[in-house]
Every structure is written in structure tokens, then in C-alpha cells.
Amino acid sequence: MRGINRNIWKQSLRIVLSASVILSAGSLFGACQAEEDGYRTGAKVSDAYVNPDAAGEIAKEDLKAVGYQYDYDNLSYDLVWSDEFDYEGLPESTKWDYDTGGSGWGNNELQYYTSDQNAYVTEGNLVIEARKEEYEGKGYTSARLVTRGKGDWQYGKIEVRAKLPAGCGTWPAIWMLPTDWEYGAWPSSGEIDIMEHVGYNQNNIHASIHTQSYYHKINTQKTSTKVVDGASEDFHIYSIEWLPDKILAYIDGEQYFSFEPSKLKKSPTYKEWPFDKRMHLLLNIAVGGDWGGAKGIDDAVFPVQMLVDYVRVYQSKEISALVK
Template sequence: MRDNSPSLIPGLVICGLVILSAAVSCAQLAEKPKPATSQYTFAPTPSWQDEFDYSGKPDAAKWSYDLGDHGWGNNELENYTSNIENAKVENGNLVITAIKEPSGKQQYNSARLVSKGKGDFTYGKFEIRAKLPKGRGTWPAIWMLASGNEYGNKGWPDNGEIDIMEHVGFDQDRLHGNIHTKAFNHAIKSNKGNNIVVKGLSEDFHVYTCEWTPEAITILVDGNAYFTFKKEASYQWAEWPFDKPFHLILNIAVGGNWGGQKGVDDSIFPQKMKVDYVRVYPLVTK
């Protein structure tokens, strides 16, 4: 048999060099640094808060009132007042009370507290511990609106809305978290949001949280995230107006396009939303 081994050596050497070269190239690719991505966290202590450890009217340095009986764009049935019967601090809680009683042009009165001009925030972690009212016709909310009107038609929904907590009394155990923008809102059936079943919303305190960064808005209850809205690369202000200051709103509406879908049970009133604390933790960029 003829011995061919010497003639194989150059081929083996070349093949080995090709394999070695490929291995080196793969190793170099593997070691190439990945593009840096932004990482966000929140400060461990609040930069703005109300612990409601006093008595009387809500702290005027932190809260103002939205007032009126005009339906608030939702055909609501309450008149929002600044009366202490509708909003007071006692026993360590802010208590917002909706009452069945003629007020202004309406047959109910309630309160809608706002931090605008006293607590305006761009990004952050917003944490509110609260116990909700109960009964058909109630529509409590913990939410945020833009403090300025810089986009589009200078109003809702162009400048955005963040709903940290919405609840309607005819669907007692269901909690809602939503965002609204010009491109995404319920009026054009493109709303972005989610809901979750939580027992004891009106019997126990729960912690409602929004984590807002330049890249995403996440809504949580008791530390459980159930809705995240991410900023896509293609988004402009119509999809993502969430780069300007927003303020907090706490209220109980009565009736309205959503809250009153199944009518109002007058026998349930008065109804209260109790708020143990409101805490805002600023964004920290790593």
C-alpha cells in the first residue's frame, strides 16, 4: 500500500490555521463590549411626601383643590368642594368623603386634591397606601396629569395621563392601571392599560405604585407589577408625552361615563377613601 501521509501534512496545517483563525475571530466577537443601556433606580428616601400625621384640612403647602360641578368631561354627578367634610386629615389618614347631598348643580359632593404647583415631578417612584370606597356608583382614582400644556392641542389627552389606581364600585374586586396619550386613549379605543383582581380593596389598605422612567411606566399593587408601558424607539410626543412634569390627583367621583355605567346606589353613601401616605422617590441614573 502506498504511504500518503507526507502529502497530507501541508493540508492539515492549513486546515488547522483556518480553524484557529475562526476560533480567534469568534473569541474577539464574544469579547466585544455590548452597547451601553440606561439603568434606572429610585432614591431610598422620598423627596416629597405627606404622612398625614396631623389633623384638620390637608396641608396647603402640598395640596390644592379642583373645584366644580360641571361633570369633568365624564358626566360625573358630584360637585368637588374644598369643604372639610369632603377632605380632612384625622387619625393618621387623609379621608376623602363622597356624600349624597345637594351641592352646586349636583346631588352629590366630594373632593379632588391636586399637588399641581406644589408637587410636580418628572420621573420617579410614586407610592400611595390607601383603602378604597365601596358600592355601585363610586369611582375613586389615584392618578397624574401633566402640569403644563406643551403638546398638541394643549389639553387632554395630548399631554398625557397616568392612572396609578382606578376602581369602579360595580366591579368591586377589579383594579385598573392605565395611561392615556393622543395616540393611545379610550376615546379612540386604543387605550393602553391592564387590570387585576385584588380582594379586600375596600376592607384593607393596599400600596399603589407607579415607577416612571424615561423608558417605561410600570403600575404595581402591593409590589406586584401588572402593567408596563414601554417607550418604543419610534414614539414621538403623541405616543409618549411622559417627559415633562406631572402632578398627583386624589379623588372620588360619583357616577359618570364609567363609574355610573350601572347606575348609582344612593343607599351606600357616605363613602370614603382613606390615604395613609403619599411618597415620591426621585429617579437615580446609574
């Protein structure tokens, strides 16, 4: 701890346990109308994300969940990664990659994610466009951009200014997944949903986390919802502050979600807090699926777009020094 402000650090806890993996899928369709309750099913089944060898037991020495408690009053943040989209053409290849395919993505989604046909940069915005069109056996196309391998972080502030699509059956998201999946397949290694929106609840914005102990299949998912009038008519800033012992979510600077496992369990382990490992950012529009399509799909709304003005990532030197 030499050379570090000791007021920042109070204690750390390391617990070693084994892991198990739970995946789920399902489907539901009906008439398009608002409902108050919903959830992301979230099992991201794809070659990019689920390593079959990671399922089941993992060597105990590889499963080390670390929880910290800090005094955050004097933290400072520096910009470490950004895309202002102040250019024309395809998204910058040094910052973004694509997840492609039409596997349903563990949520029974109906779109095929293309590599570069459904995402482009123009007039200062990244445009992600979902279309009603036949492609590779699917009835819709869209794009899912990822920073994996080009932007991976442990802790920080992630801020995205975006304008969301409207229409029943649309399911845009700004979210994070683990880069290394050190605690096993979903949900054991965690997921952070910075922003989710489903078109049949037009003014509801959701923030969530998923872990082995907290996810919808066992009725323990941690989610908050905020009503934003005209959510698809204006740009809004969706952000999280990801700290070593808690995650906070904001819309336009107003906090509406907090996840702090030490308040839920005396000695949290990786099952409650897998968020001590690198994660990367995803931006996408899904079509239909278990949640997004729960009230049907209005094909008349397509094509729809999510516009992203900027993505900015900040990190604290004080926290980075402590967790190296």
C-alpha cells in the same frame, strides 16, 4: 455626560412633530352589576386643565418628545416629597390644593367638588368623603385634591397607601396629569392612572395611560386590571415607577402593568410618549359618570370614604442628572 455613569445611558431620540387634540364625552346608565370591560373617559374639561389656546397647532420648536433607554440595574432612589398625614385638620396647604366645581369634568360625573368640606385628616389618614346631598345644583358632593404647583415631578416612584370606598356608582382614583400641558390639551399631554376603581366591579383595580396615540376613543388605550379580593376592606399600596422610557404599575409591590412605547413603535414621538414633562398627583372620588355610573348608582351606600395613609414620592439621582 461628564461625571455620569455611562452604563446608565444608552441612547436618546428627539423628534419634533405637530399636535392635534381630541376630546370626548358620553354617558351610559343601567342596573348595577359587574362587567369585565371598562375605561376612563378622561377628558378633563375645566379652567384648571384645558387651555383653549393650546388646542390645534403648536409651534414645532415647542414640541420635542424625548425617549431614553437605560440600564436600570443600579439606580438608587431618595424620598423627595411625602405626606404621612400625622396631624389633624385640613390637608396641609403647602402640599395640597383643591379642584372645585360641578362641570361633569369631561366624564358626565354627578358630584360637586368642594374646597374643604369633603376632605380632612384624622387618626393618621387623609379622608376624602363623597356624600349624597344637594349642593350647587348637584346631587352629590366630594373632593378632588391636587399637588399642582406644590408637588410637580418628572420621573420617579409614586406610592400611595389607601383604602378604597365600596358601592355601585363610586369611582375613586389616584392619578397624574401634566402640570404645563406642553403638548396640548387632553390627551396629547398625557395622563397616568396609578389606580382606578369602579364600584360595580368591586374587586377590580385598574392602571392605565392616555396619550394622543393610545386612548379609548380610538380603541388603543393601554390598561391592565388586577383582581384584589376585598379591595375595599383593607389598605393596599398603589404605586408606579415612571422612568424615561416606560411606566410600571404595582399593587402591594407586585407589578401588573407596563407601558413601553418603544416596544409598540420603532420611533415613538410625543404622540406615544408625552411623559417627559412635569406631572402632578390627584386624589379623588367621583360619583357616577360615563364609567363609574355605567351600572347605576346605589344611593344607600353614601357617604363613602377613601382613606389615604400616606403619599410618598421618590426620585433617582442618576436619572435626574441625565435629564436636566
